[in-house]
Amino acid sequence: MTQSCGHCCVKIENLSVRIGLNSILENVHLHTDCKEVLAIVGPNGAGKTTLLKAILGDIAYSGQIAFQIRGARNKNPKIGYVPQKLNFDHDAPVSVQDLIAASLVSFPVWCGIANETQDRVKTVLEKFSVAHLHEQTVGSLSGGELQRVLLAMAMTPTPDLLLLDEPGSAIDVKGLSLFYKTITRLKEQYDISIVVVTHDLAGIIPYADRMILINRSVLAEGTPREILSDKKLVETFQLSLLNISRLLIPAGVTEPKNND
Amino acid sequence: MTEFFGWMQYDFMKNALLAIIFVSPLFALLGTMVVSNRMAFFSDVLGHSALTGIALGVIFGIADPLWALIIFTIILALAINYFKGVTGASSDTTLGVFFAMVVALGVVFLSKNGGFNKYTIYLIGDILTISDSQVKLVAAAFLLVTGYWFLFGNNLLLLSVNPSLARSRGIKISLIEMSFVAVLAIIVAISIRLVGILIINSLLILPAATSRLIARNTAKYTFYSILISLLCGVSGLIASYYWNTASGATIVLLCAFAYVITALITGWLRRKVA
Numbered sequence: 001m002t003q004s005c006g007h008c009c010v011k012i013e014n015l016s017v018r019i020g021l022n023s024i025l026e027n028v029h030l031h032t033d034c035k036e037v038l039a040i041v042g043p044n045g046a047g048k049t050t051l052l053k054a055i056l057g058d059i060a061y062s063g064q065i066a067f068q069i070r071g072a073r074n075k076n077p078k079i080g081y082v083p084q085k086l087n088f089d090h091d092a093p094v095s096v097q098d099l100i101a102a103s104l105v106s107f108p109v110w111c112g113i114a115n116e117t118q119d120r121v122k123t124v125l126e127k128f129s130v131a132h133l134h135e136q137t138v139g140s141l142s143g144g145e146l147q148r149v150l151l152a153m154a155m156t157p158t159p160d161l162l163l164l165d166e167p168g169s170a171i172d173v174k175g176l177s178l179f180y181k182t183i184t185r186l187k188e189q190y191d192i193s194i195v196v197v198t199h200d201l202a203g204i205i206p207y208a209d210r211m212i213l214i215n216r217s218v219l220a221e222g223t224p225r226e227i228l229s230d231k232k233l234v235e236t237f238q239l240s241l242l243n244i245s246r247l248l249i250p251a252g253v254t255e256p257k258n259n260d
Numbered sequence: 261m262t263e264f265f266g267w268m269q270y271d272f273m274k275n276a277l278l279a280i281i282f283v284s285p286l287f288a289l290l291g292t293m294v295v296s297n298r299m300a301f302f303s304d305v306l307g308h309s310a311l312t313g314i315a316l317g318v319i320f321g322i323a324d325p326l327w328a329l330i331i332f333t334i335i336l337a338l339a340i341n342y343f344k345g346v347t348g349a350s351s352d353t354t355l356g357v358f359f360a361m362v363v364a365l366g367v368v369f370l371s372k373n374g375g376f377n378k379y380t381i382y383l384i385g386d387i388l389t390i391s392d393s394q395v396k397l398v399a400a401a402f403l404l405v406t407g408y409w410f411l412f413g414n415n416l417l418l419l420s421v422n423p424s425l426a427r428s429r430g431i432k433i434s435l436i437e438m439s440f441v442a443v444l445a446i447i448v449a450i451s452i453r454l455v456g457i458l459i460i461n462s463l464l465i466l467p468a469a470t471s472r473l474i475a476r477n478t479a480k481y482t483f484y485s486i487l488i489s490l491l492c493g494v495s496g497l498i499a500s501y502y503w504n505t506a507s508g509a510t511i512v513l514l515c516a517f518a519y520v521i522t523a524l525i526t527g528w529l530r531r532k533v534a
Contacts, residue, residue, distance in 0.1 A: 058424050081428035086421050092296060093472055093481035099421060101414075102478075103429050108413035110292075110482040137476055138421070154428070163428070 009033050010055070010077075010161055010193065015063035017050050024050045026217045028063070032161075032210075037187055037194045039208035039224070041201055046215040048197040049084070052163050055195070056081060069160050077161055080154030082147065084166040090139035096149050097121050097134040103153055128152040128182070143170030147179055155186065161193050162186070168200040176200070180207040201228075267501045276387045276497055276507065278395050282402040283451055284467075284493035288485035289409050290444055291468035296420040300465050301352065302340065305359045306445055307460040309336045310452040311366025314382060319369060326397075329452065333445035336362065341441055385456030385508040387497070394453070401450050408443050412436060417478060455508035463508070466515035467492070473519075473526045488518055 015028040025047040032038040042048050054061040056079060067077040088094070098109045100121045107114065113121075118134075125131040128148045133141060141149065147167060154162060164183070168176045184207050187194055198204050204211075204224075211227040213220040220230045267273045294303050313332035317325030340358050344351050370379050390398075409416075415436050418426040423433050448460060455463055471484035496511030503510065 053424060056424055056427055058427050076430075079428050081425055083422050083425050086425075087423075088296065088421055091472060092420075093475035093477060094417065094421065095477040098417065098478040102417045103414075106414065108410055109417060109478045110289075110409065110413050112479045135477075150425075 009068050010195075011064075011066045011068070012055070013064045013066075015051070015054060015061055015065065017047070017054055017059060017061045019059075023216065025054070025061075025214075028214065028218055030212055030218060030221070032193045032195055034160075034193045035187055035191050036209045037183065037196060037207055039204045039211045040195060040197045040214060041199065041204070041211060041227075042214040042219075044199060048199075048214060049165055051214070052081075052165055052195070052197055055079070055161075055163060067160065074160070078157060078159040080159035080162040082150045082154050082162075082164045082167065084169050086138065086146075088139065092137065092139050094138050095134070096125070096130070096136055096138060096141070099138055099149070100124055100134075100153055100156070104156065124152050124156045125149070127155070144172075144175035144179070147171060147175075148182075151179075151182065155190075158190050159192060161195065164194065164196045166198055166200075167196065168198060168203050173203070176203050180204065183207070267498060272388050272390075273497075273501060275390050275392065275395050277494065279387055279390050279398050279454060280493040280497050280511075281490070282395075282398045283454065284489040285486045286402050286405045286447060287451070287463050288467045288471075288489035289405055289482065290447060291464040291466075291489075292471070292482055292485050293416050293420065293440065294444070294464050295468040295472065300461065301355045301359075302337075302441075303444060303448065303464050304461040305340065305355050305362065306333055306337055306448045307452065307457050308359060309333055309362040309366075310382060310449065310457050311370065311379075312336075312362045313366075313449065314379060315366050315369030326449065326453070330446055330449040333449040334442050337441040337445040338438060341437060382452060383457050384506045385452070385454050385459070387454040387507045390454060397450060398454075401447055405443060405447060408439070412439070416440060455511070456506070459508050459512045462512040462515065463489075466512065466519050470515070470519045470522050473522045488515065492518055 009031055011031045013029055015025060016023070017025040028051065030038075040048050040051060050059065053059045055065055067074045069077055097113060097118065101113045101117050102109050104120060104124070105114075105117050107117070122131050122134060125134055128151055130145060130148045130152060133145055133149065138146065138149070147170065162183070167179055171179065180203065183194055183196070186192065196204060196208070205228070208224050211222065211224045212218055213227055213230070220227050222230075290303075294300060309332065310329055313329035314325045316332055317328030320328065322328050336358070340354060343358075344354050367376070370376050415426065415431045418429060418431060419433055419436055426436075427433050452460060467485045467489035468481075470488050471481050475481035475484050492514040493511050496514045497507050499505075499514070500507040500510035
């Protein structure tokens with residue numbers, strides 16, 4: 001695990017979210033440091049996405065979410081967010097360039113995009129090897145391409161905190177591994193704190209510095225190895241012991257044969 | 261040729277033409293966002309709420325029902341937005357409830373003592389009787405929407421892509437949502453007398469829906485919408501003069517024709533490429 005500067009963090013204390021009569025999250029406590037990939041894992045309906053939305057300020061909550069950036073309390077940190085999906089039609093006439101430009105400049109993209117802005121958009125996209133997609137419509141991108149475009153957008157300007165919601169939901173295993181390698185590089189390069197919400201345990205384990213298991217409240221917290229040794233995981237994910245041992249076996253060691 | 265421009269000799273046609281030149285691009289702009297945010301039913305409810313707005317104007321003895329209409333439509337738009345958030349019901353259901361309520365309420369009030377006939381003009385609209393002051397009002401509405409679009413166009417675009425994503429970019433999404441429905445409500449209220457309750461929504465939806473078939477970015481989407489709206493608006497007005505038909509409906513027919521032709525051609529081209 002890499003060393004954080006110790007001056008940047010997000011502290012969540014006693015966070016609860018209720019929607020109507022349903023309690024979605026109860027008394028969640030967690031913190032994340034800079035230069036850290038924190039994986040929030042849990043089954044479907046555990047409140048993972050709700051937690052991200054609370055951090056974003058998208059939903060009402062009780063409790064406290066405090067941001068500290070370079071040693072000082074910050075009420076408006078820069079947050080980069082990569083959503084699980086976009087709620088729009090595949091035929092929507094929004095190009096990749098429109099999307100990035102709309103988030104970079106205030107001059108309205110419906111009036112056209114200035115050459116200087118087009119160059120800025122290309123530079124942003126180049127960092128994530130997706131510059132060639134700038135004229136394509138967002139709806140025509142593959143899951144992996146869209147994720148890289150959204151990551152490029154989330155990283156411009158460099159955020160204090162990067163939130164990724166279920167990055168594996170629309171891409172294949174190879175694409176996901178490439179994606180996680182990219183975020184590891186970003187963590188090292190920009191000293192940022194990255195929170196990944198996922199139910200894909202196996203995919204995130206090699207890249208997470210810490211892991212939090214939630215199901216309405218925090219059930220376990222620690223390194224991926226510590227979490228995977230926890231019995232609560234077996235109950236929550238309904239994993240067989242064989243599956244857990246597979247996840248814990250270091251690379252290169254032969255797995256025991258399953259005789260079932 | 262002189263015969264073709266015969267309609268220009270009448271002041272009412274000049275006023276109507278000016279109104280169309282202002283209203284068409286404004287509807288096209290609003291329509292792009294209504295279509296992108298799947299708000300077609302929402303804007304239809306706003307259009308039909310005009311019946312209740314006018315009725316309230318009559319009940320409270322306001323000579324020009326326009327102000328009652330504007331205020332009522334804004335309150336309704338904000339109320340629908342609020343109820344969608346608190347009930348948890350699907351927006352279709354919420355809108356269906358409001359749709360039935362505003363139409364029934366309007367008809368009940370206006371039909372009291374058998375006087376509904378006086379208000380049928382609002383159903384089909386009449387752009388030819390537009391006064392100078394109404395043209396000025398439409399011009400002011402044009403400036404309002406263009407200014408709003410210039411300031412908040414990018415925010416609206418990001419909001420239509422993903423609200424949480426928009427919020428992460430520092431956009432105050434409830435402010436943008438509320439201001440957009442308020443602007444939409446004002447424009448619907450101002451234009452209802454000109455184009456009519458029954459077809460106002462088509463004027464919002466059709467140019468944007470047609471433009472979506474051919475545009476591949478936001479600038480072209482907006483440009484084609486405005487172009488289609490203006491072309492159909494002006495030619496529909498002139499055609500209605502010669503055909504002696506209701507202007508609003510004639511314009512909508514041309515818009516619908518443009519949509520069908522564009523859909524057929526783009527469909528054919530897509531099959532050819534495949």
